[in-house]
């Protein structure tokens with residue numbers, strides 16, 4: 001069963017239940033119909049986030065230690081500011097993945113800021129045990145640095161809210177990142193797994209739409225890639241002609 005078929009069939013069944021059979025479906029139809037393609041920004045740059053937040057097209061944020069180092073902010077303060085200033089559905093904050101204890105200690109620091117923070121954990125044995133324990137406590141988790149479908153199976157078993165396959169880093173190493181997304185999405189769909197596929201390490205617009213086509217629930221984009229999502233050379237060319245014609249019409 002493909003992802004699209006499964007999803008369409010679910011919507012059709014709910015419509016039938018509600019509109020024809022007259023019963024109240026367990027999952028509200030509106031919830032499924034509005035099942036959107038979520039866009040997160042992958043950055044630790046406050047101004048870049050604030051500027052794009054205004055568009056209403058950004059659903060969440062992912063961060064990592066490298067992004068935080070580059071932006072020169074204090075990680076805890078930055079997460080606190082994001083949680084205070086914006087209404088995102090998810091803000092991923094990454095723990096230091098050295099040991100289980102360090103991961104839990106780090107996670108608690110973020111969760112003390114806001115218990116709805118998504119704790120980002122590495123796809124290691126200890127990371128998954130930490131994920132399992134946090135998930136059992138109702139905490140949202142994002143298992144990161146995923147490079148195989150087998151790893152994604154383990155993350156789902158650990159109750160991860162999100163799994164982050166790294167598309168760009170796969171491509172950098174001559175593996176297909178989008179095929180990995182397709183494999184994980186298909187596998188999760190076939191088994192009714194609730195873990196969401198969050199396609200990460202995206203470097204260009206083409207891969208973004210490919211990941212969504214292949215079943216990713218979420219894409220996380222650097223701000224520059226987000227900005228390019230609006231653009232097409234034929235839009236610019238068409239607009240230039242229309243502008244010229246408007247001038248002629250209006251004298």
Ligand code: E4P
Nearest residue numbers: 042062063064169200201202
């Ligand atoms: C995802 O959560 C990571 O922060 C990110 O997408 C990594 O991207 P990179 O491979 O471009 O560093």
